[in-house]
Amino acid sequence: MRKLFQNGKIAFAALCLLGVAVGLSGCGKNEKIVIGAQTFTEAKILAEMYRALIEDRTDANAVVIPDLASSPLVVSAIKRGDLDVATLYSGEIFNNHFPIVDTRDREAVLQQAKEGFDRYFGFKWFDPLGYENTYAFSVRKEVAAKRGYRNISDVKPDADSMRLGVDTTWLERPSDGYPAFTKHYGFTFGSTFPMELALVYSAVAHEQVDIVLAYSTDSRLKAYDLTTLEDDKRFFPPFDASTVMRKDTIEKYPGAEAALSELIGTLNVDTMIDLNYQVDIEKKSEREVALAYLRKVGLLKE
Amino acid sequence: MTDIWNFLQSRMPDLLTALREHLVISFSSILLGSLIAIPLGIALVYNRIRWLNTVIFFIANLMQTVPSLALLAVLIPLLGIGIKPAIFALLLYSIMPILRNTYDGFHAVDRHVLESARGMGYSTMQRIFTIQLPLSLPYIMSGIRITTVYIISWATLASLIGAGGIGQLIISGMGVNKPELVFAGAIGAIALAFIADWLLGLLEKWLSGKFGRMGGAEA
Numbered sequence A: 001m002r003k004l005f006q007n008g009k010i011a012f013a014a015l016c017l018l019g020v021a022v023g024l025s026g027c028g029k030n031e032k033i034v035i036g037a038q039t040f041t042e043a044k045i046l047a048e049m050y051r052a053l054i055e056d057r058t059d060a061n062a063v064v065i066p067d068l069a070s071s072p073l074v075v076s077a078i079k080r081g082d083l084d085v086a087t088l089y090s091g092e093i094f095n096n097h098f099p100i101v102d103t104r105d106r107e108a109v110l111q112q113a114k115e116g117f118d119r120y121f122g123f124k125w126f127d128p129l130g131y132e133n134t135y136a137f138s139v140r141k142e143v144a145a146k147r148g149y150r151n152i153s154d155v156k157p158d159a160d161s162m163r164l165g166v167d168t169t170w171l172e173r174p175s176d177g178y179p180a181f182t183k184h185y186g187f188t189f190g191s192t193f194p195m196e197l198a199l200v201y202s203a204v205a206h207e208q209v210d211i212v213l214a215y216s217t218d219s220r221l222k223a224y225d226l227t228t229l230e231d232d233k234r235f236f237p238p239f240d241a242s243t244v245m246r247k248d249t250i251e252k253y254p255g256a257e258a259a260l261s262e263l264i265g266t267l268n269v270d271t272m273i274d275l276n277y278q279v280d281i282e283k284k285s286e287r288e289v290a291l292a293y294l295r296k297v298g299l300l301k302e
Numbered sequence B: 001m002t003d004i005w006n007f008l009q010s011r012m013p014d015l016l017t018a019l020r021e022h023l024v025i026s027f028s029s030i031l032l033g034s035l036i037a038i039p040l041g042i043a044l045v046y047n048r049i050r051w052l053n054t055v056i057f058f059i060a061n062l063m064q065t066v067p068s069l070a071l072l073a074v075l076i077p078l079l080g081i082g083i084k085p086a087i088f089a090l091l092l093y094s095i096m097p098i099l100r101n102t103y104d105g106f107h108a109v110d111r112h113v114l115e116s117a118r119g120m121g122y123s124t125m126q127r128i129f130t131i132q133l134p135l136s137l138p139y140i141m142s143g144i145r146i147t148t149v150y151i152i153s154w155a156t157l158a159s160l161i162g163a164g165g166i167g168q169l170i171i172s173g174m175g176v177n178k179p180e181l182v183f184a185g186a187i188g189a190i191a192l193a194f195i196a197d198w199l200l201g202l203l204e205k206w207l208s209g210k211f212g213r214m215g216g217a218e219a
Helices: A002-027 A041-057 A071-080 A090-094 A106-121 A141-147 A152-161 A178-185 A197-205 A247-252 A254-261 A269-280 A286-296 B002-046 B050-065 B068-079 B083-107 B111-119 B124-160 B166-175 B179-218
Strands: A032-038 A061-068 A085-089 A123-132 A135-140 A163-166 A191-194 A211-215 A226-228 A240-246
Touching: A032 A041, A032 A071, A041 A061, A041 A085, A041 A240, A041 A254, A041 A269, A041 A286, A061 A071, A071 A085, A071 A106, A071 B166, A085 A090, A085 A123, A090 A106, A106 A123, A106 A240, A123 A247, A123 A254, A123 A269, A135 A141, A135 A152, A135 A197, A141 A226, A152 A178, A163 A197, A197 A211, A197 A226, A197 B068, A211 A226, A240 A247, A240 A254, A247 A254, A269 A286, B002 B050, B002 B083, B002 B124, B002 B166, B002 B179, B050 B083, B068 B083, B068 B124, B083 B124, B111 B124, B124 B166, B124 B179, B166 B179
Parallel strands: A032 A061, A032 A085, A163 A191, A163 A211
Antiparallel strands: A085 A240, A123 A240, A135 A211, A135 A226
16 A cells, blocks of 8 residues: 555656646746846846846836857758847848858948848848847957057967867858868967856956957956957958847737837947946846846836 | 768767767766865765855856856966866866865765764774765765766867867868768767666666675674
């Protein structure tokens, strides 16, 4: 009898687990606008802004799914309909999504992103939010001062002995990655360490690498006292941040599109660095920072 | 299909480098993990201070739960970047399963066998090496085999800290929308795990044959 009772308990526990699993998988089916965000802070802050605006201006509910590993992952998730909204950068067109004309012109890249993602993916690519988050070669401030580095070209004589820390994708990127960089600037680095972007800053600050390829809006550039070198030979393509939304979702929730459009052109690089700083260094939550900002600029009422 | 073939051919050196890095990292951490965890497990079996066992198992369990990125971030000032912190992190992850299996394996040895060995005048060291170790070998080896397969999959964390490996193929392939890179990485990891498990199976057979005879002859 006791045995039977125990089996009963196990069966009950299993049923509970099953229930939880079914409940969880059911979540995706709810009528909600799903906002995706990549692993870095800025994407998560913006996602919280989108959520706040959508919930304030419309009756729809929104959820944020953070920490998506890469931008192509975000693109395919939107295409599948797993996500409705996300932030992407115009340079995304260099990731083999569709045929492109190779150019460094800011307007032309943006135009190709808008048209290409509309035509091949059914996304609406909004006008830019107002800032760019591009690659930025950065060194420790005292190294820049001692060696007189101001431009990327200045590094050339020492590059052979330099250790480069980069994110996990740059070495592989086809038209704006390492192989293309080598051709464009005419030098290679002594050794390369592809690693998680979040660790790149600490690695250069602790002198584990000599130069890193940072993201230009990252607050840790400031926090770790790094100097960014000028891209004097115009190698890196533009990376204007834009909100992206599924066209199906727009048809269903026109109000949400209008709400998100209010953010167009409202941000700039310094604001973004500051918002990132509040999360990465001051350890506030992304939601808190997003709401405070929207209230400050009057997009949300107090 | 020809695309994949062309891709494999053009990137073969990179794929082999990644495989080699992955192998070195996984193998070193398993080896070091075993060298720490097996003796520690044996020591815990003979340890009379109960609370110490609890504390050590607690710490070993705790290490399993530390998120890898957090661990690697903490390790940068101490071990820098590259292969060292990767091996160290994986080594910490490998300790618990090997320790637990060694400990349980020693406890599973029939008490009567040990009592009679003691009666025949076996010293503690003799009991460990000629009776308990051979008899608990299946436990220990299964601990190592399970851990090896896990570590080969976890060693993808090496790509977070600049140590390369198969994870680098997978993560960068995801980042730049090259599914063939992800595919090559995944196949490589699966193949490594299978081969490693198979080799360890052979090792287990060989060891049990060797120790089995030895134990049989002396007991």
